[in-house]
Amino acid sequence: MSKPASRLPSSLVLVGAGKMGGAMLEGWLAEGMPPQGIAVIEPRPSEEMARLCGERGVALNPKEPAAPEVLVLAIKPQMLDEAAKDLDALVGSGTLLVSILAGKTIGDLRKRLPTARAVVRAMPNLPASIGRGATGAAASSEVTEAQRLVADALLRSVGAVEWLPSESLIDAVTAVSGSGPAYVFHLVECLAEAGIAAGLPADLSQRLARATVAGAGELLFRSDLSAATLRQNVTSPGGTTAAGLQVLMADPGGLKALMRETVAAAKKRAEELAG
Numbered sequence: 001m002s003k004p005a006s007r008l009p010s011s012l013v014l015v016g017a018g019k020m021g022g023a024m025l026e027g028w029l030a031e032g033m034p035p036q037g038i039a040v041i042e043p044r045p046s047e048e049m050a051r052l053c054g055e056r057g058v059a060l061n062p063k064e065p066a067a068p069e070v071l072v073l074a075i076k077p078q079m080l081d082e083a084a085k086d087l088d089a090l091v092g093s094g095t096l097l098v099s100i101l102a103g104k105t106i107g108d109l110r111k112r113l114p115t116a117r118a119v120v121r122a123m124p125n126l127p128a129s130i131g132r133g134a135t136g137a138a139a140s141s142e143v144t145e146a147q148r149l150v151a152d153a154l155l156r157s158v159g160a161v162e163w164l165p166s167e168s169l170i171d172a173v174t175a176v177s178g179s180g181p182a183y184v185f186h187l188v189e190c191l192a193e194a195g196i197a198a199g200l201p202a203d204l205s206q207r208l209a210r211a212t213v214a215g216a217g218e219l220l221f222r223s224d225l226s227a228a229t230l231r232q233n234v235t236s237p238g239g240t241t242a243a244g245l246q247v248l249m250a251d252p253g254g255l256k257a258l259m260r261e262t263v264a265a266a267k268k269r270a271e272e273l274a275g
């Protein structure tokens with residue numbers, strides 16, 4: 001028997017085209033996924049979303065969408081109960097459900113959408129909109145190898161994918177890579193503010209902080225070197241970076257402990273969203 005192929009789904013319904021659903025849709029379209037195979041269900045589409053769907057020929061809020069090969073659920077976890085009845089009607093017996101809801105377990109989803117057998121729980125992140133996302137994913141035992149390959153192709157079309165050995169790891173993934181872009185954006189805010197405090201005009205400091213984090217991220221992306229080696233490459237012995245890092249890497253009181261607390265708090269919140 002031939003092996004199942006890695007391929008994008010032939011039909012997909014995206015439920016919830018807000019910040020993350022919208023980011024994934026942008027990524028899929030930019031990666032050349034055929035728009036005529038995609039339908040979007042979104043009660044409050046932004047102007048940009050309506051324009052994107054109109055321009056690219058993606059069906060926005062079709063009357064009675066046929067059960068798709070893949071249904072991507074991208075509403076808020078708190079909206080699941082209210083949306084569940086309508087959503088279950090969209091699921092066919094062969095539909096693969098891909099949920100990106102923080103906290104909601106495969107069991108939670110099954111309870112609300114009883115028709116869904118095959119479920120992939122995935123945690124993408126916002127850079128998916130430019131094809132540079134990072135996703136952790138776990139599949140229920142009903143997901144066939146062919147379906148897992150379709151989910152993999154779909155998620156991989158917008159960035160890196162890590163298949164997790166156990167669903168139980170996904171709350172930690174959520175806290176690290178799902179929420180992670182926000183930590184990095186906040187780093188830009190902090191660096192810019194620190195630059196202002198050090199005497200730079202606000203707009204100059206903001207431009208420098210943004211370009212620095214973007215450039216450092218791009219270097220990490222392109223380089224084979226570890227983050228630690230790249231850090232050392234910036235740090236001249238007895239120089240300015242070493243003086244700055246002495247504060248940032250202080251033990252106790254440095255960024256390491258703060259980041260550990262940050263990730264622990266985000267993971268705890270993901271756990272609270274279950275049920």
Ligand SMILES: NC(=O)C1=CN([C@@H]2O[C@H](COP(=O)(O)OP(=O)(O)OC[C@H]3O[C@@H](n4cnc5c(N)ncnc54)[C@H](O)[C@@H]3O)[C@@H](O)[C@H]2O)C=CC1
Nearest residue numbers: 016017018019020021041044074075076077083101102124
């Ligand atoms: N924002 C992010 O960076 C990430 C978000 N997520 C997950 O993605 C999900 C969505 O988050 P965001 O996009 O940030 O929220 P959002 O609020 O921007 O988007 C949710 C969208 O769902 C729509 N919606 C509400 N009820 C609906 C229904 N019954 N049918 C269809 N659409 C409905 C809303 O109108 C809204 O546009 C959440 O579960 C979150 O945990 C996962 C990874 C990263």
Ligand SMILES: O=C(O)[C@@H]1CCC=N1
Nearest residue numbers: 102174177178179180
């Ligand atoms: O903040 C949240 O709950 C979602 C999940 C990961 C990123 N945003």
